[in-house]
Amino acid sequence: MFEVPLAAAGLALLAPRPVPGPSLAESALSTLSDSAGPIVAGGISFGAHLAAEWAVAHPSRCAGLVLALPAWHGAPGAAPASRSARLSAAAVRASGVDGALSGADMPEWIYAELSRAWRGYGDGLAESLEVAASRAAPTLAELASLDVPVGIAACADDPIHPASVAAEWARALPRARVCTTRLAVVGVDREALGRAAVLAFLRAAGAT
Structure with a gap:
């Protein structure tokens, strides 16, 4: 979903395999920390939460975020x-x-x-x-501390990852933009979600 849109923006995709089980989150965060930086981190849904969590903890090593379908902020609650x-x-x-x-x-x-x-x-x-279901995402206050360009993709017709959550993230983040698509579009064009996220990132960075 992301490789071609990222390449078009001059960004190479590094997508390590997840480590299943209880260390799922920690292994992903460690992989980001072990990468040569600064880096643009990203992910979809829970992956978006982890990328933002890592950026909050390591702001000097994060050059930006390319995110899709964030599902909540703070504790998951009834998300x-x-x-x-x-x-x-x-x-x-x-x-x-x-x-x-x-x-x-x-x-x-x-x-x-x-x-x-x-x-x-x-x-x-x-x-x-x-x-994934139980881990807290960054709070809105934590997101507000990230002074890096952030692109967020949302699907207007996704009841599991409401577009309203993406909008809340974008309002909290100092330099964020949101681009939306629809699940029906992604169903016939897998790169639509990636293009939306990358376009939002480029707009946040002032490139377009």
């Missing part, structure tokens, strides 16, 4: 994405990946994406989903 991840974890524990996916109501392309992504987590999938 739809947190609830969805918990339910998915329970379904995986009870029925395995195939059973969990077959019992979910979703467009065919999301089914295919989840089927591909979830299988990469192996036996650590359910625990990884629980980690």
Whole structure:
């Protein structure tokens, strides 16, 4: 989703494999810290939370953020994405990946994406989903401390990652822009989400 849009903006994509299980978040944060910086960090959904969390902790090493579909700020509370991840974890524990996916109501392309992504987590999938569901994202006050360009992509028709959350992040961040697309568009054009995030980043950086 991001490789081609990033390349068009002159940015190379580094996408390390996640480490499933209880160390999912810490391993991702360590990977960012081990990278030669300053770097532009990014991610989708929980990955966006982790990229922003890392930037808050290491502001001098972050050159910017390219984010898509942030799901909450601060504690997850009753956020739809947190609830969805918990339910998915329970379904995986009870029925395995195939059973969990077959019992979910979703467009065919999301089914295919989840089927591909979830299988990469192996036996650590359910625990990884629980980690994502329970970990706090940066608070709005923490986001306000980040004086770097931030591009945020949102889908106007995504009930799990409400566009209103992306707007709240953007209002808190000193140098952020939001570009929106729709799930229906991403379904036929996988790079649409990446293009929206990169375009927002370029606008935040003053490049367009």
